Amino acid sequence: MSRERLRTDFQFAVLVLFCTVALAGVTPFVIYRYVVGDVVLGVIDTAIVAALAGTLLYVWRGGDAAPASLFIVVTTTIGCLVVARMVGMSGALWSYPAIAAGFLLIRRTRALLAASLLILLLALDGGAFPSELARLMYFSSASVTCLLAFVFARHTALQRAQLEALASRDPLTGAANRRAMARELHIAAETARRHRAPVGLLVMDLDHFKRVNDALGHEAGDSVLVDFARLVQSHCRAGDRLFRYGGEEFVLLVPGSDANDLRPLADSLRRAVSAALRSPCGPITVSVGGAVLRADEDNQQWLARADAAMYEAKHQGRDRVVVDG
Ligand SMILES: Nc1nc2c(ncn2[C@@H]2O[C@H](COP(=O)(O)OP(=O)(O)OP(=O)(O)O)[C@@H](O)[C@H]2O)c(=O)[nH]1
Known part of the structure; x- marks a missing residue:
């Protein structure tokens, strides 16, 4: 030791x-x-x-x-x-x-x-x-x-x-990377438990992103990712934290938010993306899944619930929000 x-x-x-x-x-x-x-x-x-x-x-x-x-x-x-x-x-x-x-x-x-x-x-x-x-x-x-x-x-x-x-940090978008996410999720969960405060998580995945890459090339796809990260960050409060989880999948950590706060936030982000981000293939949309930390679960389970909610949003037709309270 x-x-x-x-x-x-x-x-x-x-x-x-x-x-x-x-x-x-x-x-x-x-x-x-x-x-x-x-x-x-x-x-x-x-x-x-x-x-x-x-x-x-x-x-x-x-x-x-x-x-x-x-x-x-x-x-x-x-x-x-x-x-x-x-x-x-x-x-x-x-x-x-x-x-x-x-x-x-x-x-x-x-x-x-x-x-x-x-x-x-x-x-x-x-x-x-x-x-x-x-x-x-x-x-x-x-x-x-x-x-x-x-x-x-x-x-x-x-x-x-x-x-x-x-x-x-993710070098492309400037968002925090997956390595930082593991650490910060742990700290946020510990802090929330200590102060008996809620903490929410949004998993956001751009819809049909492969089409953008296929039609316009990888560089155009990269700039959509950069614009998306910038847009989300401009909508966040100072304490919120954006991570790039994978290729076109991002996670937003939202301290102090329960399901009632998370739903409108997720929906306003979804609307802002489809209103502001465009490509020659049409508007860019995002599917969002949310989950609020439960007392009896660890961070992996919390993240898995938010991820499953995001897949449910995809399943329901994309460009929508599903929050697992
Ligand atoms: N330009 C660019 N593309 C990336 C990057 N990372 C992942 N991708 C692409 O993102 C695409 C993800 O495709 P899929 O997983 O099929 O998902 P999708 O097309 O977004 O479809 P749904 O998620 O089902 O709506 C792939 O074409 C990857 O090559 C990146 O850093 N830059």
């Missing part, structure tokens, strides 16, 4: 790596302090080791990595300040890995705040440095490290957001 989490949960993996390496790095100093009789530093290092080991144990047993990361950043920041103040310049060297780890572990604005405080307090206090030159050199080098770590964290976050958008 935790081994699997190492591959899938970046924050968890960085936290485990940082705690393990820091434990390996600091523990010998604990022994050394006690051996040379430096009890005060021995106690401080022991407290740092205990915080690292406790955090490692907590997350490895399934604990939430987010608060544990914040705890580690705060602890290492304070630890660095105290150790540098007591052992001098060599202690201040720990601030470099602490700064880098902060940007990997917590939100970059918080990491920037923690790193700036650490650098400023150490540099202003000055007690850790043997000379003014050493103090200035520490301030410059730590500030550059902090700045580069900030830029790296920002760049990584932007790339992650772009990758997530690419992985969850």
Whole structure:
């Protein structure tokens, strides 16, 4: 379980790596302090080791990595300040890995705040440095490290957001894709159950779409799909979510809607499509099936009911709405 989490949960993996390496790095100093009789530093290092080991144990047993990361950043920041103040310049060297780890572990604005405080307090206090030159050199080098770590964290976050958008969107229509649908249906169903609110689903399938492709070509068919997605989205509320389920089949998630809301919405979408979308083969029409989540069903059953309602609409002659309350 935790081994699997190492591959899938970046924050968890960085936290485990940082705690393990820091434990390996600091523990010998604990022994050394006690051996040379430096009890005060021995106690401080022991407290740092205990915080690292406790955090490692907590997350490895399934604990939430987010608060544990914040705890580690705060602890290492304070630890660095105290150790540098007591052992001098060599202690201040720990601030470099602490700064880098902060940007990997917590939100970059918080990491920037923690790193700036650490650098400023150490540099202003000055007690850790043997000379003014050493103090200035520490301030410059730590500030550059902090700045580069900030830029790296920002760049990584932007790339992650772009990758997530690419992985969850249909490139043709811009609607969310099937992969995103599974996740969002799950969240919507959980939220609806928690708040005892209704949530509806519409499955929409363009009628005789093959004819459009056959008569006008695939590209013309593509542009009908794009126009359809745009039209549906222009009719949706901010909380509604459109997914491309398959070729010419789309799903609209409608939070807060029961069957009484779903029917008029589905019908107004159906009418808008036949009024606004045309091809040389004639008007484009859509068959719509709807279902409201029941307390005793899972998402697959919910989607299957909406899909079955859509097929019923096809069966009844297409260009119509069937809602399975
Ligand atoms: N242009 C285009 N066509 C697609 C795309 N994905 C699927 N299709 C086409 O959509 C058509 C679906 O045809 P069918 O499943 O027979 O359904 P239909 O013609 O819409 O008929 P009914 O659904 O029964 O009303 C096929 O011709 C597919 O090639 C796409 O991305 N672009």
